[in-house]
Amino acid sequence: MSNDNMKPSNMSIDAVPQWLQAMLELQQQQIADMHATQQHQYEEIQQLSQGTHAIPTSTESNTKALKEHLGAPAYFDASDLTLYSSWRMEMLAKLSVDGDSIGSLTNQGWYINGRLKDRVKQKFHPWMEACEPALRTPDNIMKHLDVLFQDTAMQQKALEWLQSIRQRNTPLTIFIPDFDTKILEAGDQSWEDRVKISMLKKALTFELLQALVSADEDQTYEGFCTQLRTMDDCLTKLKNIQNSGRRHYTPATHTPTPKNNDADAMDWIDSNAYAQARVSAV
Missing domain, CATH: 1.20.5 (Single alpha-helices involved in coiled-coils or other helix-helix interfaces)
Incomplete structure (x- = not known):
């Protein structure tokens, strides 16, 4: 074999057809x-x-947002202006809890408008109609309703009520809620618990004040009210037990021996007759 045959040949590389290279x-x-x-x-x-x-996830979120948790507030017709404060709180609670379900601030504004009727609707409608859409927000609407219907003297009236009220025969279960309402109307945000407790104690019955003498009074207003209710329940049960005992107890009685009035009368008649007989004899 010759050396030429042993050398590697470049023929296999150089001889690749161009069409094959293009295909590769x-x-x-x-x-x-x-x-x-x-x-x-x-x-x-x-x-x-x-x-x-x-x-x-988005669908589920939207479904939850559309679900309202609180019922619709009652209609406000201004037939009793003392109810405005409670209606106002009910409306604010509704917007706070279900505002996202109701929609945008403008939608919430129209929602408030929808809970007005009769005289209130007539007095409020001109403002709503003249107001720019961007300003029909819950805050602006409630401020205007306050101007129209809120009792400006309510705070002073509540203070006078708190200073003069006495429980007397009013059940504690009725008296404390009324007292709490007046405290809120009087603006209790800055009042300390000891001030509210002092005002409440001044209005209580003497019976409850006696029960408090031996008690360790709670220092919080809420705790003090709970303490009063417990004492009142105990006093009521004690009265019921005492009244029940009086109904079932019959004291023993001794029947006195009847006097023989006839015999006494006979003795008296005989004595007179005897005296008359002696006078006649003389």
Whole structure:
């Protein structure tokens, strides 16, 4: 074998037809394009998958938001202005709890308007109609309603009531809620518990004050009211027991020996007759 035959030949590389090289390059390009397409499809699938999972969550969230937890406040017609304060608190509670369910601030403003009727509706409608849509917010509406219907002297009246009221025969279960209402109307935000306790004690019956003498008074107003209710229950039960005992107890009685009035009368008659007989004899 000659040395020429032992040397590697470049004929196999150089002799590759041009058309074959072009085919190989095209094939490589197709493979690269296929990989790019697969990657793009994979990314789209991932995005669709994430969107599919997000839809139920969003739907569930919207369902929860649409559910209202509090009932609609009663209509306010200004037939009794003393009810405005309680209606106002009820409306504010509704907006605080279910405001998201009702919608935007403008929607909440129209919601308040929808709970007005009769004379209130007539007096409030001009302001609502003239107001710019952006200003029809719950805060602005409630402020205007306060101007129209809130009792400006309510605080002073409540203070006078607290200073003069006495429990007397009013049951404690009725008296304490009334007392609490007047404290709120009088503006108790800055009052300390000891002030409210002192005012309440001044109004209590003497019987409850006696029971408090031997008690360790609670230092908080809420705790003191609970303590009073417990004492009042005990006093009521004690009265019931005492009254029940009086109904069933019959004291023993001794029947006195009847006097013989007839015999006494006979003795008296005989004595007179005897005296008359002696006078006649003389």
